[in-house]
Amino acid sequence: VNTSLGNRPIGVFDSGIGGLTVVAALRRLLPTENILYLGDTARVPYGSKSPATVQRYSREISRFLTAANAKLLVVACNTASAMAVPLLRKEFDVPVVGVVEPGAAAAVAATRNHRIGVMATRATVRSGAYENAMLALRNDVTVTSHACPLLVPLIEEGWVEDVITDQVITRYLAPLRQANIDTLVLGCTHYPLLAAAVARAAGDHIALVDSARNCAEAVKTTLQNNHLMTPADTDGRLEVVLTDPADAFLVTAAKSLNLEIDNLRIEHLTET
């Protein structure tokens, strides 16, 4: 595997492009770190697939990233975080940070009435990962999760500020509002791109928890604890590898996140 990164990079992956919201948060918090991002656009999305398939894909990508000398793996995909983080921690020697645990911790810290809502993919909701992570931290919270499979396609269609999207969000929020939540986890790395629309529909009394920002903070702590911070005073580079080239959404997402991509290439992963 060739990589033009000098210092060992942080390896970040997602089923597609959504994980760039985590990359943007890492850039702000850890500007000198090199980042190698893999978006599995040939097999996107993961959110409708089974645990066995998502685990297999996550293992293949982690092999790719560690072969490229990644010093830490960031699972910047809620579905893969929900299904594969324990397995990756067992199988790989580098630290593994997902988005579910940091998001769950932030939500438990934020709630006052102990009623937390989660919007996520079908697979993440089915896994119960957010609920389990929150209950492990505090057993008096009530978690209501709702699968929102149309939000990613709406974002990828570019209908971010749109009357149709607002209606879909309102419909998805209804059972969460009925559960009287005061805290809402955006449990998919695409969703921060809809944060303004969700905030509008949810109203002032519901606090939004963005898993991207909380994940970036967990990465910083993990790097510090493991003495893995890069001692550089120049900005880190961002390399993006996609498994399929046909993603017009990359340009939109990078622009809206204000991300500069230093190198983009397409690679075909080997299935195991």
Added chain:
Amino acid sequence: VNTSLGNRPIGVFDSGIGGLTVVAALRRLLPTENILYLGDTARVPYGSKSPATVQRYSREISRFLTAANAKLLVVACNTASAMAVPLLRKEFDVPVVGVVEPGAAAAVAATRNHRIGVMATRATVRSGAYENAMLALRNDVTVTSHACPLLVPLIEEGWVEDVITDQVITRYLAPLRQANIDTLVLGCTHYPLLAAAVARAAGDHIALVDSARNCAEAVKTTLQNNHLMTPADTDGRLEVVLTDPADAFLVTAAKSLNLEIDNLRIEHLTET
């Protein structure tokens, strides 16, 4: 490869479950034929992916189906039909029938004002396959295509008779209505499940062309021309193979299509 089918089956594939609309049409037209269906649910959808990736997936699946003794391949996916049918015809010894050519022929036969619209995935629209197939039949037609990436997720969410879906359809139809079409191709095998809603939005003066039914008729002709019809007087069997098990939509689709599945199994295809 094990298969419980006696007579050589017709091999049918799609990126997921949508191709069952073609299976339902085949069942009605050719009730004694055995059918082996592969839905590539581990890598669904194809409609947002590149030609190279869709061709690779189509080749892998065709190897699987011909290894199971398929006597004819039906590409029951518009995206794969648009991108891979010529390649499959070159590489495999059995006849290959796609959905694009029969749909294009039916549309050209139906139009009176020579203005035809196509609703399809991004990849199918980008390929220009419908336009090319129609112009090859008749050079005085004007084809207006529009990518409709939200329709499959809306169908899979079960929002088939729904005010939100009606608004999305109306928005997608606007440029086609403006082009004054009198014939509209439903260029994705999922879309027949939305035929009633599309017909309502399009109005009486636009004729809908369902690629599933026209494909089934092309299969019948091809079997007859190649002396491949099964001389049976009992009903054929339907075997379904999925590459990922997590598809609740299978049950919904099979029920709404009135399809009986004799055998369902999960297999993990080998990537090449």
